Amino acid sequence: MKLDHAMRLALEQQQFKLYYQPQVDLKTGAIVGAEALIRWHDEALGNVSPAHFIPVAEETGVIIPIGNWVLKTAIEQASQWKSKNIIIAINVSALQFQQSNFVEIVSAALQAAELSPAFVELELTESILINDAEDALQKLQALATLGVKLSIDDFGTGYSSLNYLKRFPLNKLKIDRSFVQEAPDNDSDVAICSAIINLSHALNLKVIAEGVETEEQKAFLIDAGCDEMQGYLFSPAIPADEFEKLL
Numbered sequence: 001m002k003l004d005h006a007m008r009l010a011l012e013q014q015q016f017k018l019y020y021q022p023q024v025d026l027k028t029g030a031i032v033g034a035e036a037l038i039r040w041h042d043e044a045l046g047n048v049s050p051a052h053f054i055p056v057a058e059e060t061g062v063i064i065p066i067g068n069w070v071l072k073t074a075i076e077q078a079s080q081w082k083s084k085n086i087i088i089a090i091n092v093s094a095l096q097f098q099q100s101n102f103v104e105i106v107s108a109a110l111q112a113a114e115l116s117p118a119f120v121e122l123e124l125t126e127s128i129l130i131n132d133a134e135d136a137l138q139k140l141q142a143l144a145t146l147g148v149k150l151s152i153d154d155f156g157t158g159y160s161s162l163n164y165l166k167r168f169p170l171n172k173l174k175i176d177r178s179f180v181q182e183a184p185d186n187d188s189d190v191a192i193c194s195a196i197i198n199l200s201h202a203l204n205l206k207v208i209a210e211g212v213e214t215e216e217q218k219a220f221l222i223d224a225g226c227d228e229m230q231g232y233l234f235s236p237a238i239p240a241d242e243f244e245k246l247l
């Protein structure tokens, strides 16, 4: 497969980059976190969107070396930002999480970068939690014991089962941007966002809204008690040196 080969080459030739999108505390306005998002500029293909190549990487398995590169690179960056008190959120694919030594890979990257696990949050998808729940539980407990934070990405869009909210040692839910997009005009979206916020707090979880693009959405989320937001209203994902200027 052509794209698969291009991705392997891109890894070898260090063509992937990580950008960082700020996560902002809605009470204080402070930047409290950054989601690492992969970017790829290929000479022949131009900018290739992760929405395009990540699913292919998941199909072919090349997500494993790519995902491990993302982990290592984001953790090295987090180590440089230690004094800034921000948490780096890292996306984890199901296949990557299923590696039998996934916990050791995370732990080794933290040790190599001399970084406290408390600065790292892993963004899990609902599919990670439903595939082999016993294995997932074991790994998540080990990660939580290590001190890494755990969040559910795109909450509410996957094969949701509320069962895992009580079984797994989670820290945060990320409200999928599809529920934020039409708030506060769409009554169903308002109800869904409010319900996720209340559910999170009742379970002692933090909650962040993704894809916040307007002042109206932000005002609604503050009013509904949401803890954090992420979205173009504040900033898109940007290179590390630009992110530093925001801190």
Ligand code: G
Binding pocket: 036, 037, 038, 049, 050, 051, 054, 067, 070, 091, 092, 093, 237
């Ligand atoms: O950054 P956004 O631009 O276009 O990302 C598109 C999709 O790719 C999102 O679903 C996002 O979660 C995913 N994605 C971006 N970076 C990474 C990454 O480093 N690892 C994984 N597994 N997914 C990523």
Ligand code: G
Binding pocket: 021, 037, 091, 153, 154, 177, 210, 211, 212, 213, 230, 231, 232, 233, 236, 237
């Ligand atoms: O699936 P995940 O939540 O990891 O995906 C993050 C994706 O959302 C990336 O593609 C990122 O570029 C995109 N994104 C971030 N902020 C916004 C926003 O305010 N609006 C929209 N439409 N997309 C956003």
Ligand code: MN
Binding pocket: 035, 091, 123, 153
């Ligand atoms: Mn994400």
Ligand code: NA
Binding pocket: 153, 154, 176, 177, 210
């Ligand atoms: Na999302």
